[in-house]
Amino acid sequence: MEKRVTFRGWMLPLLLILPQVVISAVFFFYPAGQAIWQSLFIQDPFGLSARFVGIDNFTFLLSDPFYRASFVTTAVFSVLVTLCSMVPALFLAVLADRLIKGSGVYRTLLIWPYAVAPAVAGVLWLFMFNTRVGIISWYLGTLGYDWNYVLNGGEAMGLVVVASSWGRISYNFLFFFAALQAVPRSVIEAAAIDGARFWRRFFTIVLPLLSPTTFFLLVVNVVYAFFETFGVIHTITAGGPQQSTTILVYKVYADGFVGQDLGSSSAQSVILLLVVGLLTVIQFKFIEKRVHY
Amino acid sequence: MRKSLIGALLASATVLSPLAAYAETEVQFWHAFTGRLGELVKAQVEEFNNSQSDYVVVESHKGNYSETLNAGIAGFRAREQPHILMVFEVGTATMMSAKGATKPVYEVMAESGATFDPNAYIGSVKGYYTSTDGEMLSLPFNSSTxxxxxxxxxxxxxxxxxxxxxxxxxxxxxxxxxxxxxxxxxxxxxxxxxxxxxxxxxxxxxxxxxxxxxxxxxxxxxxxxxxxxxxxxxxxxxxxxxxxxxxxxxxxxxxxxxxxxxxxxxxxxxxxxxxxxxxxxxxxxxxxxxxxxxxxxxxxxxxIIGGASLWVLEGHDAEEYKGVGEFLAYLSSSDVQAKWHQDTGYLPITAEAGEATRAAGFYDENPGTDIAVIQMxxxxxxxxxxxxxxxxxxxxxxxxxxxxxxxxxxxxxxxxxxxxxxxxxxxxxxxxxxxxx
Missing domain, CATH: 3.40.190.10 (Periplasmic binding protein-like II)
Incomplete structure (x- = not known):
């Protein structure tokens, strides 16, 4: 039976949701509204004059082949980041879950990278893979591989994906680990008695039971890849070489804060908002149907 | 004036500076120099502050060239702009188009009554920062080639x-x-x-x-x-x-x-x-x-040159602009310029500073340092x-x-x-x- 708590009157419930409403209004609706408003103007950098141009900023963007290419770059980047941060996290969580002793230590160690800010993570990886002083570049060199992410777009993409995923593995690990602990032991034991080996038990029992967590992480990680990876890209490649790591959110920054073109930058933010909104709707409509709660 | 986070940070930087005294008029100077160059800018500012008691220049580093320009623009939009902003040569057209946000240097100098001769600057440097009718809009600061x-x-x-x-x-x-x-x-x-x-x-x-x-x-x-x-x-x-x-x-x-x-x-x-x-x-x-x-x-x-010039921003008191004028006049003096050129390898941007450097035997001791000047x-x-x-x-x-x-x-x-x-x-x-x- 579902339990329902009902309030008498309107005042108390309103008061209780007020903080959340205020926070959403100040930090989300107001800036989002500003972005939509500014996307309709072409402004000079100092804000001395603004000219209303309707949807010109949007047509300007969408007619630019380099902007359209940035969608593909973003898609490749987010798929890779989501995969590279979820698969290892699940693997590590399964291993940590099997430990009888000392899982606390592993857990703590595995969560550490999450405490590192994306920009700092970017610098750490940059140090290892720098073409001149990077230790891994040096090893690759001794193996005869000419590592040069400064000119090779594929290598640059690989590097920013790894640097963006690394800290994220910790976050995902935490959720997977908690979810694994909640899987009822009796079901697994029953399967074991029936002769199912570990990986068979994992794929037929554990993984389906993890699906709510997996779905949640999928949504959260895609949003992360879209919005929060800016620091990594800024410190490692600044969008280059050519435009091989220029994802949509990086272009918002470059046009807004380097180019001082607020109109175009705002229009890009609006487009980005629509894309992520759409993606989330799609995820909920089609993937959630396959999730077992 | 509205206080914002930037304002508060600047204020705390001022408190930490031993030179700050509140009776004096303060002039904010945002620049893009770190490391050795940052130290040299700091030394220039300190020398100016010690040389007189009416004005205090407060210098603060705002990141690389792009970030400094961006900080200045954001500051202007929030009405927290500095008096003097360092802008790299790439941003010159942006600043020139921003009439109403910038106060041309020739105007600041005329109003402040400080001694200043725009013709002291070498032609190729001055040309970059003057309007089509020959008025100096920003003060050349560091130029190289x-x-x-x-x-x-x-x-x-x-x-x-x-x-x-x-x-x-x-x-x-x-x-x-x-x-x-x-x-x-x-x-x-x-x-x-x-x-x-x-x-x-x-x-x-x-x-x-x-x-x-x-x-x-x-x-x-x-x-x-x-x-x-x-x-x-x-x-x-x-x-x-x-x-x-x-x-x-x-x-x-x-x-x-x-x-x-x-x-x-x-x-x-x-x-x-x-x-x-x-x-x-x-x-x-x-x-x-x-x-x-x-x-x-x-x-x-x-x-041609690369480097930066100093732009004066609108929206401050006349008394403060007097201080700006004094500081800019100090910066363009031949001694300061000659020292800056010898310390950094930036060009001597006044003819006099170049001559002073040559007379002091600097080019003989450091062969090749005058090549850039000749080339330009x-x-x-x-x-x-x-x-x-x-x-x-x-x-x-x-x-x-x-x-x-x-x-x-x-x-x-x-x-x-x-x-x-x-x-x-x-x-x-x-x-x-x-x-x-």
Missing amino acids: PVLWVNRDAFEAAGVDPDTDLSTWQKVGETLTALKAGGEECPLVTAWQSWIHLENFSAYHDVPFASKHNGFAGLDTELMLNGEAQVKHLSAMGEWARDGKFIYTGRRNEGGANFRSGECALFTESSAGYAGIKAEAEFDFDVRPLPYWDGVGNAPQNT TAKEPTANSKGLRLGSFDQIRGIIDEELEAIWAGDKSAQEAMDSAKERGDTLLRRFETANN
């Missing part, structure tokens, strides 16, 4: 005579081949590729980089960097990149680390690289004029070599960087890449024209 740095030890090691003639790219090309054959892994490296190999290249060969006198004559300018001369040079560079004779290290001055550590034989970089190279290089180096293609354009014409001032600038004044130029440089990377990687021919750079850059110029009309 690209030169060729030579690692003499690397030449010896590869069996190439370090005194070999490197005046033209034809000769540099032959030398690169000889260096490579002699086992040199990194014959040539560069910093600031667009600035050196396109912007200065065009001025030096007296070919246009953009129409309308490189933007000086109007906002309706178009890029012309896909001309024959530029394409010839970039094709040669592209070939050198493929043969491993030119090593690409990045869009900014990443190559400096490679050169200073002794890995590379030749390095095209700003004359202001001097301080760093002198401090770090454990090899015998010398400096040569930037090479040119013999027979292309009118080379050698003159090279040997000929009267033409319409193609006065400088560049293009809107959204920071972004256009980004586009140029991308297209150059396509050449170095062998993805595009020099002609294809520059045609594309022109097309993409022109779109931004048109947008800038719309926004500032």
